[in-house]
Amino acid sequence: MPRIMSKLTIYNSIQELRHAKSITQQDLADAVGVTRATIVALEKGNYNPSLELVFRIAKFFKTDIEKIFYEKGARRE
C-alpha cells in the first residue's frame, strides 16, 4: 500500500529572475508558451507546473531547475 505523504510546498524565484531580466509576465508567458494568468499563478505559488514547463522556464532563464524551484529552506544559490 502506498505511504501517504504530506504535501510538498514548492517555492520559486520566477518573479526575481523576471525582474532581473527586466521582462514582463506576458513576455515570459509568450516565451514559455503559456498564458499570463499561468505566470501570475506560478509567481503567487498557487500552481505547481508540469515537468515540461519547469524545463522550459529553466531553459529560458538559462539556469538550473533547482535554482528556480525549491523547498522552503532548501534554496541553492
Next chain:
Amino acid sequence: MNKLIRFIQLYLLIGLPFVIACMIWSNARTENEVLQSAGFFAKASWEILSWNLMLWFAVLIIFLVILVVVPSARENTLRYLANLKERDEREEYITGKAARAAYISTLSLIIFFLFFSVFSLSVFFMPKDQLHKKRITVAIHVGINLLEGTKPEIIPQGEVLFATKNIMPSSSSILIILLAWQLLIFNYTARKEQKMS
C-alpha cells in the same frame, strides 16, 4: 467533413431567424388565410419560409446525429457551449477539476432522479366505509419501467393527499435540469479554481 459541418452550422445559424419568423407568422395566421387573401409576394414568402422550416429541421436532425457520432464535430461545437478554455496546462488542469466536479454532482442528481423514478410514495385518506383502522394510509410502490407508456397506474382506494409521482418532473424537464446542472457546476468550479490560482 469539417467543411460540411461548418456549412451545416452556418446554415443552422443563418436559417434560425427565418424559422422563428415562419413560426410567428404561422401562429398569427393559418396557411389557408395566407394563401387565400395575401398577394403574390406574401404567398411566395410563405412558401419559401415553409420550405426553409422543413429543410432547417432536417438539417438540425443530421447535425445532432453528427454531434453524437463524430468526435471532432462534438469537440468543436460543444466546447463553446461548455465554455472550455484549454490554452495551456494550467487551464487543462482547471478543466479537469471542473469536469470532475460536474461529473460527480451530475451522478448524484441522476441517482436522485433514479430513486424517485423507481420508488413512489403515496399518502391516501381512506373513506369511512372502508374496513381500515387507520384513515390515513401511506403506500410505497417499487417498479422499474423501460418504456414511459408501460407504467402501471396505481388506483387509490381513497382520496390522495400526497403522491411523489405527481411532483416528479417529465423526462424532458429532467434532461433540461441535468444539462443546466452540468453546465452550471462546470462553469462555477472552473471560475472558482481560476480565482484560487
